[in-house]
Amino acid sequence: MANQSLPVVAAFDFDGTLTYLDSLFPFLWTVVGTLRFTQYLTKVSPILLAYKCGYLSNHEAKQRVLTRFLSGQNLAKLEQSAEYFIQYPLPYLLRGKALQRLAWHQCQNHRCILVSASLELYLKPWANKIGFTAVLGSRLELTIDGLVTGRLNGENCYGDEKIRRLTALLGDRRNYCLYAYGDSEGDQALLDYADYAYYRQFPMENVF
Numbered sequence: 001m002a003n004q005s006l007p008v009v010a011a012f013d014f015d016g017t018l019t020y021l022d023s024l025f026p027f028l029w030t031v032v033g034t035l036r037f038t039q040y041l042t043k044v045s046p047i048l049l050a051y052k053c054g055y056l057s058n059h060e061a062k063q064r065v066l067t068r069f070l071s072g073q074n075l076a077k078l079e080q081s082a083e084y085f086i087q088y089p090l091p092y093l094l095r096g097k098a099l100q101r102l103a104w105h106q107c108q109n110h111r112c113i114l115v116s117a118s119l120e121l122y123l124k125p126w127a128n129k130i131g132f133t134a135v136l137g138s139r140l141e142l143t144i145d146g147l148v149t150g151r152l153n154g155e156n157c158y159g160d161e162k163i164r165r166l167t168a169l170l171g172d173r174r175n176y177c178l179y180a181y182g183d184s185e186g187d188q189a190l191l192d193y194a195d196y197a198y199y200r201q202f203p204m205e206n207v208f
Contacts, residue, residue, distance in 0.1 A: 006177045010105040011166060011190060014116035014123060014137075016183035017200075018102070019093040023118055024062075026093065028069045030085045031078065040068050058117070058186065059156040066140070067150025075146045082122035090126060098181070099130075101202040105179070106131055115166060117158040117186060136165040158186040163193050 015022045029037045044065050051061035070078070105112050113134045114127045120137035127135045139153040155161045170176060173193070180187070180194035181202070191197035 006175065008105075008108065008110040008177045008179065009170065010102070010110050010112045010179040011115045011162075011181070011194070012098070012102065012112065012132075013182040013184070013187045013190070014114060014118045017181050017187070018095060018098045018114075019090075020095060021093060023090065023093060023122075024065075026089050027082070027085050027119070027122055028065075030089060031073070031081045032069060037069075044068050058158050059152065062117070062138070062156055063151050066148075066152070069150075070140070070148045071150035073148045075140075075142060075148060078121060078148065079125075082125060085122050086126040086129070090122075095202075097202045100204065101181070102130070104204065110179075111176075113166070113169070115157065115162045115190060117156050134169060136162070136169065160189045162187070162190045166190070166193070 012018055015024070025037075025041075028040075032040065047056065047061055047064045050056045051058065056064075102112060111134075112132050113136065114123060114132045115136045116123060117138055120135055120139050123137045124135045136157055138155075138157045141149045141151040141153040143149060155164075157165055167173070177196075178194040179196045179198070180190045181198045182188070182191050183200045187199075191199060
């Protein structure tokens with residue numbers, strides 16, 4: 001049982017936890033449109049298959065997909081696409097029970113942090129609107145001209161990287177009580193790190 005006198009942090013995964021499904025491909029569809037999305041998806045299918053079969057890491061598979069869809073894109077235009085995405089497609093992907101649990105933490109004045117392998121490009125503006133206090137996500141590498149290369153700036157925020165990012169933000173784990181919410185293998189390290197871990201569930205009662 002965690003020390004009840006400590007400040008409380010609630011760490012939420014995004015894809016499959018706050019949403020019903022992965023958000024990356026719906027975002028990429030928003031960016032490139034239906035025709036190019038279909039064309040590009042066909043071309044990255046071998047990459048996705050190689051990842052599923054264990055021949056590519058999560059990090060490398062994501063970079064190859066992002067390179068196909070986003071390489072050479074202007075960051076300012078992508079930010080406009082991100083704003084459209086969080087206003088229109090994204091609300092239909094969100095889990096009501098997950099948002100209720102988030103609201104419960106916020107009502108308790110807990111520090112709510114989004115920790116996700118999804119792109120900060122669209123996570124940050126959405127999370128800021130909904131009241132998260134911090135966003136730890138995957139970041140896009142840029143050229144000096146502000147164009148996206150398709151590669152990640154740093155590690156994909158997945159697995160143990162979630163713990164490293166959380167530790168860099170919050171410091172000594174003994175100084176706070178941690179709730180964690182996740183739905184996949186990529187969240188297991190975060191769930192193991194928590195005082196209260198919830199895998200694909202959102203209890204509504206106060207566990208203190």
